[in-house]
Amino acid sequence: MVKVTNNFQIDLPLAVWLLQDGYKSGAADAPPGELISVTTLMKPTRQLILKRKVDMSKEEFDLSDMVAARAGHAFHDSIERAWTEGNWQEAMRKLNYPQSIIDRIKINPNPEDVKKDDVPIYLEKRGFKEFKGVVITGQLDFLIGQAYRDFKSTSTFAWTSGSKDKDYILQGSMYRWILPELIKDDIMRIEFIFTDWAKYRTADPKYPQTRVAHKEFALMSLKDTEEWVDNKINHIKANAALNQDKMVECTDEELWRQKDSYKYYADPAKAKLGGRCTKRFDSYADAELHKMAKKKGVIVKEPGQVKACTYCPAFSVCEQRKNYFKDDGTYLS
Numbered sequence: 001m002v003k004v005t006n007n008f009q010i011d012l013p014l015a016v017w018l019l020q021d022g023y024k025s026g027a028a029d030a031p032p033g034e035l036i037s038v039t040t041l042m043k044p045t046r047q048l049i050l051k052r053k054v055d056m057s058k059e060e061f062d063l064s065d066m067v068a069a070r071a072g073h074a075f076h077d078s079i080e081r082a083w084t085e086g087n088w089q090e091a092m093r094k095l096n097y098p099q100s101i102i103d104r105i106k107i108n109p110n111p112e113d114v115k116k117d118d119v120p121i122y123l124e125k126r127g128f129k130e131f132k133g134v135v136i137t138g139q140l141d142f143l144i145g146q147a148y149r150d151f152k153s154t155s156t157f158a159w160t161s162g163s164k165d166k167d168y169i170l171q172g173s174m175y176r177w178i179l180p181e182l183i184k185d186d187i188m189r190i191e192f193i194f195t196d197w198a199k200y201r202t203a204d205p206k207y208p209q210t211r212v213a214h215k216e217f218a219l220m221s222l223k224d225t226e227e228w229v230d231n232k233i234n235h236i237k238a239n240a241a242l243n244q245d246k247m248v249e250c251t252d253e254e255l256w257r258q259k260d261s262y263k264y265y266a267d268p269a270k271a272k273l274g275g276r277c278t279k280r281f282d283s284y285a286d287a288e289l290h291k292m293a294k295k296k297g298v299i300v301k302e303p304g305q306v307k308a309c310t311y312c313p314a315f316s317v318c319e320q321r322k323n324y325f326k327d328d329g330t331y332l333s
């Protein structure tokens with residue numbers, strides 16, 4: 001069993017909440033075979049192979065690291081209860097939906113009972129698909145009519161930068177691939193609940209104007225999605241039996257590597273000693289221009305820092321990680 005620490009003395013009421021394991025793998029309802037979730041498939045191949053080699057009895061995590069996951073789960077739970085236990089009909093009336101529409105909505109109906117004019121809504125619906133000797137599973141957050149919605153509690157950076165768009169599309173596309181009889185729309189929506197939204201930043205029109213907002217994304221075709229899953233499973237199989245030195249490495253994108261920077265030293269001797277640089281640039285061209293203007297000095301490239309390993313469950317066993325981090329999680333100097 002994984003050891004739990006409480007390094008920040010989080011008080012009992014919250015500590016117990018943080019230790020609830022709300023995750024349901026769906027294993028009880030799954031057809032026989034090795035079960036792989038959509039979210040696992042989306043992890044870097046190296047990470048998902050090495051994670052299985054970790055001796056969990058030697059692992060530990062701190063309660064404080066559970067806050068984001070539990071808060072995310074709480075949002076999902078609360079939205080689900082609003083539609084299954086809450087007075088969603090009254091809420092829709094307040095939003096000026098006509099009674100004729102409200103009457104057509106059916107919550108979590110048996111798909112065989114859905115009539116032509118019904119508007120089914122499914123919450124936290126899990127699906128399974130057998131493919132290439134494994135069972136792929138995914139649980140969609142919300143489906144209305146034939147359209148899929150996913151709730152994300154995340155930073156405003158995810159909205160403004162689009163850094164997670166590719167992942168959202170891939171995840172949604174795999175859910176449609178698993179549940180094609182339910183998800184028929186080509187467009188999905190991500191419903192954002194921002195964890196760091198600040199009103200004073202809304203003067204920027206690119207910043208989300210409210211604490212919750214949604215964006216639409218076009219899903220991949222079923223054919224492209226199946227091809228992606230096929231390639232990924234083949235990639236995992238091809239690497240699973242290899243020793244780490246032969247195994248595929250995590251890419252810069254998978255490592256969440258930050259951009260390289262270029263340090264300008266007026267005094268080359270200082271550069272050799274690794275001291276503080278005179279100026280730092282994001283691009284080599286800018287650094288070079290500066291050096292030419294000064295008619296002296298040297299430029300030293302500093303590779304962007306890697307971030308993903310400290311969140312990776314394979315951290316303790318991964319050899320690639322040792323290129324960037326010490327065993328205690330601090331950066332190699």
Ligand code: SF4
Nearest residue numbers: 047250309312318321
């Ligand atoms: S520890 Fe880092 S390099 Fe190793 S699998 Fe995890 S993310 Fe990849």
